[in-house]
Amino acid sequence: MSIGYKRALGTSSIFGVLFIFLIMYFGLVGPVDFLESTFNKMIFVVFMVAAAISFALLIVLTKRNKDTLDERDDLVEKKSLYSGLFITIIYVFVLCISITFSFKSVGVIDVSWMYFVALSTYAFGFFITGILKIFYYRKLN
């Protein structure tokens, strides 16, 4: 297993968990109560920081490995970033359109939805890029 593949596995796992947590927690608490409570925001911050620290640790720990990143890793990185960007744009587009149509009759949306769009895009972007890297590594092996 190459260093790039290990990092892709780690990244998709960390941000996949974060993404699922964001959806579940936001769904459980609801958009109205979400930004009212400091506790809810703290839980989110703790999870976001934990994901960022885990990601940093993943990079540091895999760097100890004697394996090196080479041109094949660059190719996988390039392809996955390009495809990941495209899919993330579609995700944001679909999410925003869905929210718009859901609240069209009401005329206003809760500001916490914007918070959710921002945080979930961050998690989804990393998650999908990791998944795509795994896909391209498997394709090349």
Add this chain to the structure above:
Amino acid sequence: MKNRIKQYRAAKDFTQENLANRAGCSRQTINSMEKGKYTPSLSLAFLIASILEVDINQLFIRGTKEGECYND
């Protein structure tokens, strides 16, 4: 693009790990190249050819479809 890396590597008695270390790439990259799933850059192709002490035209075979040019 097909190649004869495995054949020339075996002739030199190199393992994939040996060749990867000399070429400055990962063992997985050498494995991908041998399976024909990854086409290396020109610089890596020349480097591998020089490590295996073989002409690049002997190592890499251009064209895999009918009508394309083969070195065989």
